[in-house]
């Protein structure tokens with residue numbers, strides 16, 4: 001089964017709701033409809049922008065989807081500052097990143113918490129984009145495959161195989177995030193292949209074949225084509241380059257197999 005590539009723009013803590021509208025409009029205008037047959041495109045703005053993005057996507061019947069960058073493991077209650085999957089589902093979110101390395105590092109998120117958040121997303125019909133990836137020291141020690149597959153298996157703990165089949169995985173080596181130091185297609189493929197093999201071992205070939213594994217870390221229009229050409233890389237999770245409408249559009253078109261619009 002051929003997997004349709006997914007390009008998701010993780011805006012991180014950038015752009016207010018007015019800037020969000022401008023960027024989504026720019027992408028919608030620049031990326032012709034026919035590309036969506038070959039690539040799924042999603043934007044992941046900050047929470048404060050999601051309602052505006054929803055209004056635009058619904059109102060103009062845009063083919064792109066949208067989501068959030070995090071969610072609470074709980075549905076509601078005394079959790080000051082948190083936002084639940086229940087709320088995100090009500091806003092029409094299709095995706096949510098879980099376990100991004102910035103949340104693991106800055107907010108001390110553990111695999112156990114990441115697992116709870118993955119379950120919370122699935123409970124509300126939102127596709128989790130489960131992020132895994134090693135720090136530079138782990139790679140230098142030659143432990144990157146063991147490290148990332150362990151993060152993956154822990155993050156999926158307790159899920160049924162049919163649930164796992166719906167999850168998106170993102171391999172984001174920490175040393176490649178925001179550094180301009182992209183992993184070589186061979187290095188990225190090695191890890192994405194190992195992640196898929198771990199899924200096959202635990203959940204069977206059918207599940208492993210269904211799951212989309214993205215690469216993230218300094219992805220740009222200049223390197224996306226060679227990355228998604230690898231057998232086990234099914235798209236990209238894009239940070240910095242997703243904030244520029246023209247660049248992100250190019251990147252989506254190239255992930256779709258081109259040509260540029």
Ligand SMILES: O=C(CO)COP(=O)(O)O
Nearest residue numbers: 010177178217218239240
């Ligand atoms: O963290 C990332 C996406 O989630 C990658 O960020 P950059 O594309 O800015 O390196």
